[in-house]
Amino acid sequence: MTDTNKTTRQVNVTSKTSVSVLFAGDSGDGMQLTGTQFANTVAVHGTELNTFPNFPSEIRAPAGTIAGVSGFQLQFSSKPVYTPGARFDVMVAMNSAALKANLKDLHRGGIIIAGTEGFDEKNLKLAGYPEGANPLEDGTLDNYIVFPVPVLQLTREALKESGLSSKEVDRCKNMFVLGLLYWLYTLPLEGTIETLQTKFQKNIQMAEANIKAMKAGYYFGDETELFANLGRFDIAPQKQHGVYRRVTGNEACAIALTAASKKAGLNLFLGSYPITPATEILQTLAKKKKYGVKTFQAEDEIAGIVSSIGAAYGGALAATNTSGPGLALKTEALGLAVILEIPLVIINVQRGGPSTGLPTKPEQSDLFMAMYGRHGEAPMPVIAARSPVDCFYTTYEAARIAIEHMTPVICLSDGYLALSSEPWKVESPDNLVEIKTRFQPERKPEEPPYLPYKRDDRLVRSWAIPGTKGLEHRIGGLEKQNETGNVSHDPENHELMTKLRAEKIARIADTIPLQSIDNGPLKGDLLVLGWGSSYGAIKTAVEQALEAGQSVAHAHLRYIHPFPKNLGEILGNYKQVLIPEMNSGQLIHLIRDTFLIAPVGYGKVQGVPFNEMEILAKITDIIKEIQ
């Protein structure tokens, strides 16, 4: 018999389809850990899940202030979910700043579990409430269901004989809250108990204290009268049988690079410089040494990409990862990779810009830079991931295109995908598409000279790696003579090479899948065309619009350069096209430019992802206008 069955009182359990929960507190309150543990538990339970952490860029912003608020939002559901929820149903607020910062996104009538110690005079002042005002007492929260819980006091009581210092005891308060939420959603404690035992392997006292605090939270729910009217909830698991794992977008990128290297029969090399929010890709790959992965933390962004170019020349699957300011630093080297025509994957995890901008917040504002941000004419494939799990498939595809087409490829993610997570049914190696690596074979002395820039029918040149006899050749950043690769300043040759480089990229369209309609009719009033992390919000909004009987469809682009061959035809099947983007309108320029149509743009540049309600409202407006 497990501990969680030790209920003392009958409490009504209500079944629900979906719930969105926000854990919010001070950066030091351990909300990320609490949210992650909760997410792991619901994932293992088998519900659908989407998570989104939201934290300040400062490591330790002043405690108790709005700037220091750290949040972890997740939606779990009996049906597929694609966003963490436009608004949350439940908010855990460990202090008054957390409440103040997030109240606007709580559904009216939503539940607030407030740690009362975070609402003392000092905390209220730090959060900027006027003197004497306390939202827990002054009627501010009349439209919500509020449960004030003295979390700190109850944690201290539970751990009074733990032998830990008072500071250590206080740090366990997040586990108390976690236990309470497990009770509320009838979830088991076992997974977290195991995690805590592993995490504090060398400090059993600490492991036991955390477990005890969590159980105390669980029993508190059971024993207190506080929740008698509300009762408990149950979100029925719906996942199909199988083996799953939970991945963030950044983890998925790292796994994909490793998987692609294995499938291609190459060694993986990542040259990288830490930058938010892309760093976890480097961190994850640094731990993949048993797969033979080599990571190189370079002295700067430039050395990151240039070391990868060196590795690619040597025959590795080479990659570099970065975010906007880092991509800017890498642009000269991108030009080199284009003219060398060697495989290279550049993962750009976009964040709010320009300059340092909003380092921890997502934006889709690097599309122009990915497309055009180079000197000279330097075309390069650009593809974009739509969800944390899709970061795997898109990065894998970037590696395939790079290797099979001998070109650098920009793979776009963003800060939202990077840190969000969702369950992923573990992929079988056999389901991954083959990646064909073709090294140029040795040349015998009697054979004609090796021509490094001779191309096949896809205009792809050969990959001749050092160590191969008879292929010794010199290439570089200076313009090359067609086929021989020798330095050439000939005017006609330069124009020819410029065209060949562009046509080579254009021909990739012959090898990529046609664009599909994600949802909705193949012809109709409105097509919502998205790219990147807005997928979940658009998907959910279009589902709702379709349920309301509107004539709307959703297409989501993975391939931005080159576009899928049938995209123009698809765009022509709708009376209007709506392009929501987390920028002031970048894809819309490319679409207008390429297809000479006039779509409607919808930009959001707030460092915050779209939510489904915003997009649904826009869809409804446009359809009204059309009709």
Next chain:
Amino acid sequence: MSDNDTSIIAAPVLTAKDFASDQEAKWCPGCGDHAVLQQLKNVMPELGVTPENIVILSGIGCSSRLPYYMATYGVHGIHGRALPMATGLKVSRPELNVWVATGDGDALSIGGNHFIHTLRRNPDINVVLFNNEIYGLTKGQYSPTSKVGLRTITSPSGVIDQPFNTAALTIGSGGSFFARAFDRDGKYLRSILKRAALHKGTSLVEIYQNCPIFNNAAFEAFATPDNKADHTVYLEQDKPLVFGKEKNKGIILDGFTPVVVDLDKEGLSTSDLWVHNEADINKASILARFADDHADSEEFLPRPFGVFYAAERVTYEDALTAQIKDAQKNGFATLEELLKGESSYVIK
């Protein structure tokens, strides 16, 4: 064919010509780069490495055109970035013989950051730094090694920047090998290049290279037979520091201060002198400072040539390979394990 069979087939004897590409060197007539290229071709056959296993990388500048003229693998990269490219290549292909051709602007100005970090990491690459104390390819602007007061097109009133001291910078960055040579002294240059090639770790060879067009005779004090003997000291392992036309001058260490002594006048013998020891980083640091003094000052010290410092230190790629081997000691991980991860769960 077994390993034994291959060992009895004698490798063809290669000559300098086998390392010459079909491209004509396009440096100015009289440029010191021609001499360095020739010595590099000369030394290659002595290394026992076949051309397909040699890669020469470079950045931008006159000297960075060098890869085009060698019949090995090569990449002419972007300004200042040859060192990280070499590191990436060496880390992913440790068995290759990797060289970098660079200049004072490429290595010490635009590539300065890569220079110091590459040296401290110590990948096993050979860096040949052509120092002509000027920007040649962009036509005559001062460089980070130009002497104070040098009048150039961008310093019409004279350079006011303190120049870099390549030797001190190399040693200060944690480099494991520093040597200096001279373009005109072919045989000596060749011997130094060979030493550098055989050094395991990053070897940095600074070559005083004359630019006849924009900074002619910058190193004249060390070049003409008249000047050379009194202005240079050639370093030899375990040998005292003796120089001068009559071999009658020496250097002693007075505490940490090097002092020139006259062996004839001061009743000293060579056994009293500073004995060169490549493994001694403190002495190497003092030797590096010899370049700071002006020939006409009372503290004049001759300019050292040869191997200042050579230390055995683990290379970056060996250290990384060891970590990977250690991670794989319980067997190689499969793609299936990768995809499954370490925290997967089963939904029944």
